[in-house]
Amino acid sequence: MPRSAPARAPITSPAAATVFTTVLTEGPVSRVDVARRTGLSSAAVTKAARPFIEAGYLEELASEGRTTPGAGRPANPLAIRPDREYFVGVKITGDDLIGVVTDLRADVRASAHHALTGHDVEHVVHALADLVGELLAGPTPDGTSNLRDRAYCLGVAVSGDVDRASGVVRYSPFLGWRDVPLASLLEDATGLTATLENDVKALAVAEQWFGEGVGASSFALVTVGTGIGSALVVNGDLVRGAHGVAGEIGHVPVADGGPACHCGGRGCVEAIASTEAILTRARSVSGESALSMEDAVVRARGGDELLREVFAGAGHAIGLGLAALVNLFGPERVVVSGEGVATYDLFEDQIRRTFAVQAFGSAARCGLVIRPLPFEEWARGAAAVAIQSLFVAESV
Amino acid sequence: MPRSAPARAPITSPAAATVFTTVLTEGPVSRVDVARRTGLSSAAVTKAARPFIEAGYLEELASEGRTTPGAGRPANPLAIRPDREYFVGVKITGDDLIGVVTDLRADVRASAHHALTGHDVEHVVHALADLVGELLAGPTPDGTSNLRDRAYCLGVAVSGDVDRASGVVRYSPFLGWRDVPLASLLEDATGLTATLENDVKALAVAEQWFGEGVGASSFALVTVGTGIGSALVVNGDLVRGAHGVAGEIGHVPVADGGPACHCGGRGCVEAIASTEAILTRARSVSGESALSMEDAVVRARGGDELLREVFAGAGHAIGLGLAALVNLFGPERVVVSGEGVATYDLFEDQIRRTFAVQAFGSAARCGLVIRPLPFEEWARGAAAVAIQSLFVAESV
DNA sequence: ATAAATTCTTGACGAAGTTAATTAATCCTG
DNA sequence: CAGGATTAATTAACTTCGTCAAGAATTTAT
Numbered sequence: 023m024p025r026s027a028p029a030r031a032p033i034t035s036p037a038a039a040t041v042f043t044t045v046l047t048e049g050p051v052s053r054v055d056v057a058r059r060t061g062l063s064s065a066a067v068t069k070a071a072r073p074f075i076e077a078g079y080l081e082e083l084a085s086e087g088r089t090t091p092g093a094g095r096p097a098n099p100l101a102i103r104p105d106r107e108y109f110v111g112v113k114i115t116g117d118d119l120i121g122v123v124t125d126l127r128a129d130v131r132a133s134a135h136h137a138l139t140g141h142d143v144e145h146v147v148h149a150l151a152d153l154v155g156e157l158l159a160g161p162t163p164d165g166t167s168n169l170r171d172r173a174y175c176l177g178v179a180v181s182g183d184v185d186r187a188s189g190v191v192r193y194s195p196f197l198g199w200r201d202v203p204l205a206s207l208l209e210d211a212t213g214l215t216a217t218l219e220n221d222v223k224a225l226a227v228a229e230q231w232f233g234e235g236v237g238a239s240s241f242a243l244v245t246v247g248t249g250i251g252s253a254l255v256v257n258g259d260l261v262r263g264a265h266g267v268a269g270e271i272g273h274v275p276v277a278d279g280g281p282a283c284h285c286g287g288r289g290c291v292e293a294i295a296s297t298e299a300i301l302t303r304a305r306s307v308s309g310e311s312a313l314s315m316e317d318a319v320v321r322a323r324g325g326d327e328l329l330r331e332v333f334a335g336a337g338h339a340i341g342l343g344l345a346a347l348v349n350l351f352g353p354e355r356v357v358v359s360g361e362g363v364a365t366y367d368l369f370e371d372q373i374r375r376t377f378a379v380q381a382f383g384s385a386a387r388c389g390l391v392i393r394p395l396p397f398e399e400w401a402r403g404a405a406a407v408a409i410q411s412l413f414v415a416e417s418v
Numbered sequence: 419m420p421r422s423a424p425a426r427a428p429i430t431s432p433a434a435a436t437v438f439t440t441v442l443t444e445g446p447v448s449r450v451d452v453a454r455r456t457g458l459s460s461a462a463v464t465k466a467a468r469p470f471i472e473a474g475y476l477e478e479l480a481s482e483g484r485t486t487p488g489a490g491r492p493a494n495p496l497a498i499r500p501d502r503e504y505f506v507g508v509k510i511t512g513d514d515l516i517g518v519v520t521d522l523r524a525d526v527r528a529s530a531h532h533a534l535t536g537h538d539v540e541h542v543v544h545a546l547a548d549l550v551g552e553l554l555a556g557p558t559p560d561g562t563s564n565l566r567d568r569a570y571c572l573g574v575a576v577s578g579d580v581d582r583a584s585g586v587v588r589y590s591p592f593l594g595w596r597d598v599p600l601a602s603l604l605e606d607a608t609g610l611t612a613t614l615e616n617d618v619k620a621l622a623v624a625e626q627w628f629g630e631g632v633g634a635s636s637f638a639l640v641t642v643g644t645g646i647g648s649a650l651v652v653n654g655d656l657v658r659g660a661h662g663v664a665g666e667i668g669h670v671p672v673a674d675g676g677p678a679c680h681c682g683g684r685g686c687v688e689a690i691a692s693t694e695a696i697l698t699r700a701r702s703v704s705g706e707s708a709l710s711m712e713d714a715v716v717r718a719r720g721g722d723e724l725l726r727e728v729f730a731g732a733g734h735a736i737g738l739g740l741a742a743l744v745n746l747f748g749p750e751r752v753v754v755s756g757e758g759v760a761t762y763d764l765f766e767d768q769i770r771r772t773f774a775v776q777a778f779g780s781a782a783r784c785g786l787v788i789r790p791l792p793f794e795e796w797a798r799g800a801a802a803v804a805i806q807s808l809f810v811a812e813s814v
Numbered sequence: 815a816t817a818a819a820t821t822c823t824t825g826a827c828g829a830a831g832t833t834a835a836t837t838a839a840t841c842c843t844g
Numbered sequence: 845c846a847g848g849a850t851t852a853a854t855t856a857a858c859t860t861c862g863t864c865a866a867g868a869a870t871t872t873a874t
Contacts, residue, residue: 035830054852063832068854070830094851095839183780240660254746256652263748264636265780270745273778275738278673278685287741287776289674342671345683346742349666350650352659380683382669384579384661431861450821459863464823466861490820491870 033074033413037062041070042079042413045100046127047236050083052097071100078106079126102126105164107412108173110154110214111405113221114138114146114180116196121153122398123169124405128232131163133398141197143207150178151211176214177408178204179221179400181249183266186407189218192266217411222269223260224403226253227410229357234391238354242347244271245360245395246340250292254351272296276342291343295336297362303332319365330368337369341376344390349382356388359395366392429470429809433458437466438475438809441496442523443627446479448493467496474502475522498522501560503808504569506550506610507801509617510534510542510576512592517549518794519565520801524628527559529794537593539603546574547607572610573804574600575617575796577645579662582803585614588662613807618665619656620799622649623806625753630787634750638743640667641756641791642736646688650747668692672738687739691732693758699728715761726764733765737772740786745778752784755791762788 033039044056053071057064074080083099104125112121116138123132136153138146154176158169182194189205191197208216219227226243229235235243235255244252250272254261261268272292273285280289281299293299297315304318305311307328322329344356358373370392378386429435440452449467453460470476479495500521508517512534519528532549534542550572554565578590585601587593604612615623622639625631631639631651640648646668650657657664668688669681676685677695689695693711700714701707703724718725740752754769766788774782 037830052852064853065855066831092851093841093849095853097852238660252746256657257655259653261652261747263781264634264750265748265783267779267781268746268748270778270781273745273776274742275672275776276674278676278734278738280674285778287778290776338674342674346670347746349669350648350664350743350746351657352661352664354660380669380671380686382666382681382683383663385659385663385666387661433862448821460822461824461864462862488820489818489872491822493821
């Protein structure tokens with residue numbers, strides 16, 4: 023059931039995108055301030071902002087008193103109208119679908135999930151369409167309308183090699199897919215404009231717009247969990263890799279002759295610090311082949327030295343991988359996140375220690391943030407991609 | 419003795435730079451062809467090319483017969499006039515200065531070098547000015563003029579943290595310099611416009627314009643020798659690093675608990691595969707504390723298994739570093755070069771073997787070129803930076 | 815010759831930004 | 845409290861850089 027595209031402010035010029043993203047990411051700002059921050063003339067900002075205001079994406083706040091002292095006409099800050107439009111984000115994992123509805127600021131307004139009983143394309147498309155239907159069933163948060171009529175963009179995050187431009191999943195080991203034109207299948211099934219992105223890159227987009235990446239022209243996001251991955255932003259652009267592969271920090275070799283990795287290499291970060299690798303090692307050192315991750319965490323926290331060393335070893339491997347990344351890239355900031363970071367009390371110290379030793383020169387000055395991440399956050403990243411599709415030129 | 423700037427075609431618009439670099443890097447091309455390759459309209463190419471032709475940087479070749487069959491007006495290919503202007507490139511090492519004069523295609527037309535007897539700034543500036551004077555003393559290669567009157571740009575390559583935009587050497591461990599405004603000192607001393615760049619990045623520029631990097635939107639250059647470094651080009655731009663550090667592949671940790679590195683870390687690529695590290699290890703395994711590098715190479719080539727393993731170990735470390743780089747970046751091509759590659763028969767195999775095992779998925783498909791590099795090439799890289807300063811906007 | 819194909823040039827136009835002048839809204843001062 | 849100082853926003857004229865469409869130039873094919 024394809025539907026017609028909504029009435030939109032056509033965002034064509036570079037300046038328009040610049041102005042809009044500045045307001046989006048840096049909160050209410052006056053036109054002159056936007057001009058100062060972006061290097062545009064204030065006249066250009068005035069012109070660029072107008073269509074957005076008319077379309078309802080931006081609004082002009084009343085100059086509620088003066089914040090900074092001094093003479094002069096007070097500013098009329100521009101602000102996002104977050105409820106103008108809603109966005110759907112869905113993260114596809116091996117086991118289930120996690121979906122959210124967000125506003126224009128990528129704040130989550132509703133969420134739902136759905137178990138997957140299989141991995142064939144038809145089933146996943148069907149389940150995803152169901153999930154979207156469920157998410158959009160209710161009224162809008164402000165009660166003035168139906169979500170269905172105010173959400174046009176769907177963002178989908180999948181792990182693996184994803185060609186965002188064409189909307190094709192080129193290769194997803196988790197799902198066992200090759201060259202699946204998922205975006206167009208989903209557009210047909212949901213009636214929404216669909217944008218596909220690699221899951222870690224989607225999260226990086228969210229982080230770049232609304233999280234730790236704000237204001238940094240280069241930063242890296244590292245996710246630790248079942249797998250270990252990363253996404254790199256240089257000069258404001260995601261690094262995609264000539265062959266669709268980039269940011270594979272999980273397969274950076276850090277321990278020469280270390281444990282074999284499923285990728286065929288040895289001593290990869292992922293072979294030491296993924297959830298599975300940690301559990302395998304914990305079972306081995308404890309001699310208990312049925313030890314659960316939960317128990318291992320409890321005991322390590324309780325002071326079990328052998329188990330603590332397993333976690334520290336994972337932290338060490340991550341620290342080495344981070345050092346490799348930072349020495350090669352020199353990002354301004356690095357965020358470490360993911361499910362695995364839930365137990366970060368067990369390895370944060372070691373990550374920082376190893377990183378401090380191995381980071382070269384002033385590269386070590388980069389801001390290193392280690393922070394756990396609610397699972398829903400992945401879906402929020404997908405929604406951020408949907409938002410991005412609204413106002414960023416195609417060739418991202 | 420500052421001199422007035424030469425009459426130049428002002429290269430301001432993006433299109434002008436695009437057209438010029440296309441002709442520069444892709445040989446004689448017709449206007450229509452330039453338009454097709456760049457996405458510009460052919461009218462824009464005509465307009466953009468005119469000032470360059472008038473200024474003598476480009477010329478229009480006679481359409482010497484038709485190359486491709488078919489009807490239609492034959493093309494008048496645009497070509498570089500390499501002898502319009504000459505460029506000086508100088509590489510500063512710890513021991514000496516190596517200088518070249520090149521034409522606009524960065525082909526070396528003259529070269530000279532000069533020993534350094536000290537590292538204080540005044541001495542180096544003085545020696546460099548002498549070297550430039552010597553290089554520019556003769557007539558131009560075409561005999562029509564003096565080099566002195568046809569060379570205006572000087573490019574200087576230094577290892578360390580160099581701020582190209584301001585022309586300041588922020589930190590050079592080799593020279594023991596901090597915050598030296600070398601560019602302006604050299605402009606005063608030589609009368610040429612001086613551009614500074616990190617040595618590896620300069621080489622990468624040469625490679626990008628005239629070497630293996632041509633046509634690749636992302637590639638990496640790795641140099642192996644006394645130090646081990648790299649430069650990364652993503653989307654046609656050099657990665658500079660937020661704190662001036664990037665491309666430090668030499669300090670990527672690849673051997674957990676490996677030999678200590680002078681950077682304070684352990685198991686860095688440089689601690690295993692630099693010329694010095696190889697020699698240290700060779701002396702250790704052979705038990706001959708006075709073994710020379712030359713002898714070690716001869717014996718390894720002769721079949722000395724212990725020594726062969728030392729070189730293979732270096733190749734292995736380099737292969738691991740390359741895998742880290744490629745897994746994180748996914749460049750289209752990688753070039754490995756530098757003095758150390760002179761003995762590449764002793765480790766090329768091992769580099770490729772290790773790389774093939776540790777490179778992840780299709781990242782392994784990147785073109786890996788291992789190629790020794792004449793020492794003069796470093797100076798040619800510096801000259802390429804000078805050429806670049808002619809027609810690339812300031813904010814590189 | 816004449817037609818078809820292809821390259822290059824030209825001039826009108828339009829998009830997007832700039833600068834400079836104008837209008838607007840506030841504070842400060844005597 | 846009037847008038848000036850100061851800062852914000854808007855407007856209008858202009859600049860720059862590109863596209864488009866038409867046509868001139870130069871060849872091959874018939």
